Amino acid sequence: MLRNRRKAAGLTQKQLGERIPLSQAMIAGIELGNEIPTAPTGQLIDDAVGADGELAAMWHHVRKDLQQQALFPIWAHGYLEAEREATRIQHFAHVFPGVTQTEDYARAIFESAAPLFGGDIEEKLEVRMERRSILDRDDPVWFWSILDESALYRVVGSHEVMCAQLTHALELVKRPRVTFRILPYDKGMPGGVVAIGAVLLLSRPGKNEAVYWESGLNGALLEIPSEVGVYRAFYDHLDLEVLSPRASTELIRKAREEHHAHCTRH
Incomplete structure:
Protein backbone atom coordinates (compact mmCIF):
# COMPACT_ATOMS: atom_id res chain seq x y z
CA MET A 1 0.00 0.00 0.00
CA LEU A 66 2.14 -7.66 17.26
CA GLN A 67 1.78 -6.39 20.82
CA GLN A 68 -0.95 -8.93 21.54
CA GLN A 69 1.11 -11.74 20.04
CA ALA A 70 4.04 -10.82 22.30
CA LEU A 71 1.91 -10.47 25.43
CA PHE A 72 -0.25 -13.58 25.20
CA PRO A 73 0.47 -17.28 24.57
CA ILE A 74 0.30 -18.45 20.98
CA TRP A 75 -2.83 -20.49 21.61
CA ALA A 76 -4.71 -17.31 22.59
CA HIS A 77 -3.97 -15.41 19.37
CA GLY A 78 -6.72 -17.11 17.38
CA TYR A 79 -9.25 -16.37 20.11
CA LEU A 80 -8.47 -12.65 20.16
CA GLU A 81 -9.24 -12.45 16.45
CA ALA A 82 -12.37 -14.60 16.81
CA GLU A 83 -13.59 -12.43 19.69
CA ARG A 84 -13.47 -9.34 17.48
CA GLU A 85 -15.46 -11.13 14.75
CA ALA A 86 -18.06 -12.71 17.03
CA THR A 87 -21.70 -11.69 16.99
CA ARG A 88 -22.48 -13.95 19.98
CA ILE A 89 -20.28 -15.28 22.78
CA GLN A 90 -21.37 -17.78 25.42
CA HIS A 91 -18.98 -17.95 28.36
CA PHE A 92 -18.39 -20.09 31.43
CA ALA A 93 -15.68 -19.67 34.06
CA HIS A 94 -14.95 -19.20 37.75
CA VAL A 95 -13.99 -15.53 37.28
CA PHE A 96 -15.64 -12.67 35.43
CA PRO A 97 -14.83 -12.73 31.70
CA GLY A 98 -12.15 -10.34 30.47
CA VAL A 99 -14.43 -8.04 28.48
CA THR A 100 -16.60 -7.43 31.57
CA GLN A 101 -13.77 -6.78 34.03
CA THR A 102 -13.02 -3.48 35.70
CA GLU A 103 -9.48 -2.19 35.45
CA ASP A 104 -8.70 -2.96 39.11
CA TYR A 105 -10.17 -6.48 38.91
CA ALA A 106 -8.13 -7.24 35.78
CA ARG A 107 -4.97 -5.79 37.32
CA ALA A 108 -5.39 -7.95 40.42
CA ILE A 109 -5.65 -11.07 38.23
CA PHE A 110 -2.54 -10.13 36.25
CA GLU A 111 -0.60 -9.31 39.42
CA SER A 112 -1.45 -12.66 40.99
CA ALA A 113 -0.38 -14.46 37.80
CA ALA A 114 2.84 -12.50 37.26
CA PRO A 115 5.11 -14.72 39.43
CA LEU A 116 4.09 -17.73 37.30
CA PHE A 117 3.68 -16.25 33.83
CA GLY A 118 5.58 -12.95 33.84
CA GLY A 119 4.87 -10.27 31.24
CA ASP A 120 4.23 -6.55 31.43
CA ILE A 121 1.13 -6.07 33.57
CA GLU A 122 0.29 -2.59 32.29
CA GLU A 123 0.55 -3.65 28.65
CA LYS A 124 -1.68 -6.65 29.28
CA LEU A 125 -4.12 -4.41 31.10
CA GLU A 126 -4.25 -1.96 28.21
CA VAL A 127 -5.12 -4.73 25.75
CA ARG A 128 -7.79 -6.14 28.07
CA MET A 129 -9.45 -2.77 28.52
CA GLU A 130 -9.48 -2.23 24.75
CA ARG A 131 -11.18 -5.61 24.27
CA ARG A 132 -14.21 -4.31 26.17
CA SER A 133 -15.11 -2.31 23.05
CA ILE A 134 -17.01 -5.31 21.64
CA LEU A 135 -19.74 -4.48 24.18
CA ASP A 136 -19.77 -0.77 23.30
CA ARG A 137 -19.68 -0.73 19.50
CA ASP A 138 -22.73 0.28 17.42
CA ASP A 139 -23.70 -3.38 16.92
CA PRO A 140 -22.46 -4.94 20.18
CA VAL A 141 -21.86 -8.63 20.61
CA TRP A 142 -24.50 -10.72 22.37
CA PHE A 143 -22.59 -11.76 25.49
CA TRP A 144 -24.03 -14.46 27.75
CA SER A 145 -21.93 -15.47 30.72
CA ILE A 146 -22.48 -18.36 33.11
CA LEU A 147 -20.44 -17.86 36.27
CA ASP A 148 -19.75 -20.35 39.00
CA GLU A 149 -21.04 -18.86 42.26
CA SER A 150 -17.48 -18.78 43.57
CA ALA A 151 -16.77 -15.91 41.16
CA LEU A 152 -19.01 -13.69 43.30
CA TYR A 153 -17.35 -14.43 46.62
CA ARG A 154 -13.69 -15.30 46.03
CA VAL A 155 -11.80 -12.09 46.75
CA VAL A 156 -9.86 -10.87 43.73
CA GLY A 157 -7.60 -8.02 44.84
CA SER A 158 -9.68 -6.81 47.78
CA HIS A 159 -13.27 -6.46 48.94
CA GLU A 160 -13.24 -2.94 47.50
CA VAL A 161 -12.20 -4.31 44.11
CA MET A 162 -14.96 -6.93 44.31
CA CYS A 163 -17.58 -4.30 45.18
CA ALA A 164 -16.61 -2.30 42.11
CA GLN A 165 -16.58 -5.39 39.88
CA LEU A 166 -20.00 -6.54 41.04
CA THR A 167 -21.38 -3.02 40.63
CA HIS A 168 -20.02 -3.00 37.09
CA ALA A 169 -21.69 -6.36 36.41
CA LEU A 170 -25.01 -4.99 37.66
CA GLU A 171 -24.66 -2.05 35.27
CA LEU A 172 -23.80 -4.33 32.35
CA VAL A 173 -26.90 -6.52 32.80
CA LYS A 174 -29.06 -3.46 32.15
CA ARG A 175 -27.93 -3.73 28.55
CA PRO A 176 -30.19 -5.90 26.40
CA ARG A 177 -27.30 -7.96 24.99
CA VAL A 178 -25.44 -8.79 28.21
CA THR A 179 -26.58 -11.55 30.56
CA PHE A 180 -25.02 -13.09 33.66
CA ARG A 181 -26.38 -16.34 35.03
CA ILE A 182 -25.02 -18.05 38.12
CA LEU A 183 -24.34 -21.74 38.68
CA PRO A 184 -25.10 -22.09 42.42
CA TYR A 185 -23.03 -24.12 44.82
CA ASP A 186 -25.77 -26.70 45.29
CA LYS A 187 -25.84 -27.70 41.61
CA GLY A 188 -23.62 -30.30 39.97
CA MET A 189 -20.95 -29.49 37.42
CA PRO A 190 -21.68 -31.26 34.12
CA GLY A 191 -18.71 -32.40 32.10
CA GLY A 192 -16.30 -32.92 34.98
CA VAL A 193 -12.80 -32.03 33.83
CA VAL A 194 -14.23 -30.14 30.83
CA ALA A 195 -15.36 -27.46 33.24
CA ILE A 196 -11.87 -26.64 34.52
CA GLY A 197 -10.76 -23.18 33.36
CA ALA A 198 -12.78 -21.13 30.89
CA VAL A 199 -15.01 -22.19 28.01
CA LEU A 200 -16.30 -19.79 25.35
CA LEU A 201 -18.53 -20.61 22.39
CA LEU A 202 -18.37 -18.11 19.55
CA SER A 203 -20.74 -17.48 16.65
CA ARG A 204 -19.23 -15.58 13.69
CA PRO A 205 -20.78 -14.50 10.39
CA GLY A 206 -20.20 -17.03 7.61
CA LYS A 207 -18.20 -19.41 9.79
CA ASN A 208 -18.86 -22.53 11.83
CA GLU A 209 -19.34 -22.17 15.56
CA ALA A 210 -16.00 -22.20 17.39
CA VAL A 211 -15.03 -22.94 20.96
CA TYR A 212 -12.15 -21.57 22.94
CA TRP A 213 -10.98 -23.21 26.15
CA GLU A 214 -8.09 -22.44 28.42
CA SER A 215 -6.72 -23.85 31.64
CA GLY A 216 -3.37 -22.99 33.17
CA LEU A 217 -0.63 -23.36 30.57
CA ASN A 218 -2.88 -24.75 27.86
CA GLY A 219 -5.67 -23.62 25.62
CA ALA A 220 -7.01 -23.88 22.08
CA LEU A 221 -9.46 -22.43 19.61
CA LEU A 222 -11.39 -25.37 18.14
CA GLU A 223 -13.42 -25.25 14.93
CA ILE A 224 -13.86 -28.93 14.00
CA PRO A 225 -17.61 -29.61 14.45
CA SER A 226 -17.11 -32.89 16.34
CA GLU A 227 -14.83 -31.19 18.87
CA VAL A 228 -17.01 -28.10 19.18
CA GLY A 229 -19.99 -30.39 19.73
CA VAL A 230 -18.51 -31.74 22.98
CA TYR A 231 -18.34 -28.24 24.44
CA ARG A 232 -21.74 -27.28 23.03
CA ALA A 233 -23.25 -30.27 24.86
CA PHE A 234 -21.42 -29.27 28.04
CA TYR A 235 -22.75 -25.72 27.83
CA ASP A 236 -26.29 -26.84 27.05
CA HIS A 237 -26.31 -29.16 30.07
CA LEU A 238 -24.82 -26.40 32.21
CA ASP A 239 -27.58 -24.05 31.07
CA LEU A 240 -30.14 -26.38 32.65
CA GLU A 241 -28.57 -25.97 36.11
CA VAL A 242 -28.13 -22.22 36.37
CA LEU A 243 -30.31 -19.59 37.99
CA SER A 244 -32.55 -17.36 35.93
CA PRO A 245 -31.19 -13.94 34.90
CA ARG A 246 -33.39 -12.25 37.52
CA ALA A 247 -32.31 -14.60 40.33
CA SER A 248 -28.70 -14.30 39.22
CA THR A 249 -28.86 -10.51 39.35
CA GLU A 250 -30.24 -10.68 42.88
CA LEU A 251 -27.40 -13.01 43.92
CA ILE A 252 -24.83 -10.63 42.42
CA ARG A 253 -26.45 -7.79 44.38
CA LYS A 254 -26.38 -9.85 47.59
CA ALA A 255 -22.70 -10.70 47.08
CA ARG A 256 -21.88 -7.04 46.56
CA GLU A 257 -23.57 -6.18 49.87
CA GLU A 258 -21.49 -8.83 51.67
CA HIS A 259 -18.24 -7.49 50.20
CA HIS A 260 -19.34 -3.97 51.07
CA ALA A 261 -19.89 -5.02 54.68
CA HIS A 262 -16.25 -6.12 54.83
CA CYS A 263 -15.18 -2.77 53.38
CA THR A 264 -17.08 -0.75 56.02
CA ARG A 265 -15.56 -2.70 58.93
CA HIS A 266 -12.10 -1.27 58.31
Missing part, protein backbone atom coordinates in the same frame (compact mmCIF):
# COMPACT_ATOMS: atom_id res chain seq x y z
CA LEU A 2 2.83 2.42 0.83
CA ARG A 3 4.49 1.65 -2.52
CA ASN A 4 1.35 2.59 -4.44
CA ARG A 5 0.85 5.75 -2.40
CA ARG A 6 4.49 6.76 -2.83
CA LYS A 7 4.37 6.29 -6.60
CA ALA A 8 1.08 8.18 -6.84
CA ALA A 9 2.81 11.05 -5.04
CA GLY A 10 5.65 10.96 -7.59
CA LEU A 11 8.31 10.07 -5.04
CA THR A 12 11.17 7.58 -5.15
CA GLN A 13 12.09 5.65 -2.02
CA LYS A 14 15.11 7.92 -1.58
CA GLN A 15 13.06 11.09 -1.94
CA LEU A 16 10.46 9.90 0.54
CA GLY A 17 13.18 8.89 2.99
CA GLU A 18 14.74 12.34 2.79
CA ARG A 19 11.45 13.95 3.81
CA ILE A 20 11.06 11.92 7.03
CA PRO A 21 14.14 11.38 7.32
CA LEU A 22 14.67 7.61 6.91
CA SER A 23 17.12 5.58 4.92
CA GLN A 24 16.08 4.22 1.54
CA ALA A 25 16.62 0.72 2.95
CA MET A 26 14.14 1.42 5.76
CA ILE A 27 11.53 2.72 3.32
CA ALA A 28 12.03 -0.42 1.23
CA GLY A 29 11.64 -2.58 4.33
CA ILE A 30 8.39 -0.86 5.28
CA GLU A 31 7.02 -1.32 1.77
CA LEU A 32 7.85 -5.04 1.89
CA GLY A 33 6.23 -5.40 5.31
CA ASN A 34 9.51 -6.32 6.97
CA GLU A 35 9.55 -3.13 9.07
CA ILE A 36 6.76 -1.41 11.00
CA PRO A 37 7.26 2.31 11.62
CA THR A 38 6.66 3.86 15.02
CA ALA A 39 3.49 5.89 15.42
CA PRO A 40 5.20 9.31 14.90
CA THR A 41 7.21 8.07 11.91
CA GLY A 42 4.18 6.37 10.42
CA GLN A 43 2.24 9.62 10.62
CA LEU A 44 5.08 11.52 8.90
CA ILE A 45 5.11 8.97 6.06
CA ASP A 46 1.33 9.12 5.80
CA ASP A 47 1.45 12.92 5.54
CA ALA A 48 4.29 12.83 3.00
CA VAL A 49 2.39 10.63 0.54
CA GLY A 50 -1.03 12.17 1.23
CA ALA A 51 -2.66 9.01 2.58
CA ASP A 52 -5.14 10.93 4.76
CA GLY A 53 -4.44 8.74 7.81
CA GLU A 54 -5.04 5.42 6.02
CA LEU A 55 -1.45 4.20 6.34
CA ALA A 56 -1.09 5.45 9.92
CA ALA A 57 -4.27 3.60 10.92
CA MET A 58 -3.11 0.40 9.21
CA TRP A 59 0.26 0.45 10.99
CA HIS A 60 -1.48 1.19 14.29
CA HIS A 61 -3.50 -2.02 13.97
CA VAL A 62 -0.43 -3.99 12.93
CA ARG A 63 1.47 -2.78 15.99
CA LYS A 64 -1.48 -3.73 18.21
CA ASP A 65 -1.60 -7.22 16.72
